[in-house]
Amino acid sequence: MTFYERWLRPLAFRLDPETAHALAVDALAAAGALPPARSLLKSLYAFEHPSLRTRVAGLDFPNPVGLAAGFDKDCRALSALAAAGFGFIEAGTLTAEPQGGNPRPRLFRYPESRAVVNRMGFNNDGVEAASRRLAALGPRPVPLGLNLGVNADVPAEEAPAAYVRAFTRLAPHGDYFVVNVSCPNQQGLRRLQEKLRLEKILAALQGVNRFAKPVFVKLSPDLELAELEGLIPLLLEASSGVVCTNTSLSRDPALLGTRLSQDAASTRGGLSGAPLRELSTRAIREVYRLSGGRLPIIGCGGIFSAEDAYEKIRAGASLVQLYTGLVYRGLGLLGEVQEGLARLLLDHGLSRVGEAVGRSHALSPASADAPVPAPD
Template structure:
């Protein structure tokens, strides 16, 4: 029996309980307390329960050492309040953000919804975060960096699209010495017009500005939407090559609503007209298709972080076989609970059948 999935999750997900964002805030406050107090006994217990280590899981990429290929996706710990705890929950890396140059409250509530029938979530958060300076301060205070930390950068809601590069550049300047890799988020559906920045004519000045500033050659990635067509992805890949990007994150949430069992959300109305992006199981197949396409189009030379709909070992193996070098989870972790991480890692290690040598920058299964 999975204690979380079979007993605790049904209580948390029932209509009698708090809404998803309230529960998320409560989780982060608890983890922040553990981080601040460094409650050694609790952290040791978490490590015994949720950490799984095996040399064959290590991935070496961008000059960084990832103890395992499974990371926490951006969006859960936007402000990095629990950076000292995620390693004890078994993650091989964590991505914070999306962060903007100035604090912003995000979109009006409610803005996060569960879709249990679809093992999915709808979010229209709108880059709510405390700003780049606050995140920088937390990164400086971090006692020990046990796993690589990525920083996801976004544009402020009120910044005109034509000035988007200034926002990405401003946050990067504040955080460039503190992140291990950086992600240009131009694919969230929750900031008006942001997805249009994926077009080559808008994306190119952003990449040019960041790489000119990136004297330390920090790994710089772009996170793309699952709703792009192949020519649009080809254009991004051309820019990735031209500007020496370190990789692609595939993918963000989707605007598609087809093939969903959920039709109506209390307090929101019909799902077909609701703003926001869908994450979770409905994203699995499309994100894997895009991973495979990028891997083939680049001859496997451009590293990919695969994210979208990872709930099972088969889901993880599928993305790695398609060409992902690293994986990220978020919605699957919420549905399956923290035991998802060691369960996946044990399965990935077993799939290696004792082979403990992983080529640098390559997937751990093939």
């Protein structure tokens, strides 16, 4: 049992989840401002190994394990998070204007399922505040993704302009960008995944993408296979890759492969954590297969161990992200996943993580015609 699990988690779990989260971000923001605290975080958590270095969408990553969007929505704790050893960090979701989000309570833990349900609704300080913080940050130690959304009062026809406003303000400050069209907690947002709507958003963004920054699209795990299939040509043409996946509205045991408690099943919002793992890995597998391995994938959903991360990589993810696992296991999970990945690569006779990407397809006779090793 780690220090977090033994001492910090019992305290944190006595607090309302959103209060505990705000305290964690405050503590990390404070630690990030102090060089000795950053060194301590580095010595406690960071793990380096040459086999974990990788290159995706033209960016160099010290390791493939990143922080998922939603933890540091307002870019407040980036220095500490980088010191702790994340291979990359995705901040946001940020919207053009500040937004309060949905009424509280809007964040719920279900320890028996190692799950979280949230209906935060894009609470964030807006792109102005974020760009001021980012300008003060100096050089970015690891690649920084900025995840963009639209404010709740923006009608679907104006979504492309809203993404453009947020993107233009933040473009100099991020290494890659994510178009979030998959948050289930803002009415109508997931309809922006429809091909024609998404096409307009991506065209508008590429029209103002002066620095040629990679633009990813974050997908829902609840898309039907046919919807996913319909999106692949557009994604191949107009994006740099996808983040698979956001949280799920499904509570169906047949889809999730597990039955949730009555409480978790009846709480409105996006489900994350262990019950999402299989659903998100399935989406990764399908995107990799449908794109012939040509679309870089950031895999996310229910990673609690190196084996979980490795499964997503073998399904086709070039990079992976953590969120809910950190709520239950603390930052110790990060080093555990990285160290475990390096060991798994060695066990499988691989010298670089890029060699493992999509490998489960190569071994599956059913998809013998599909796989092309993804670029790493």
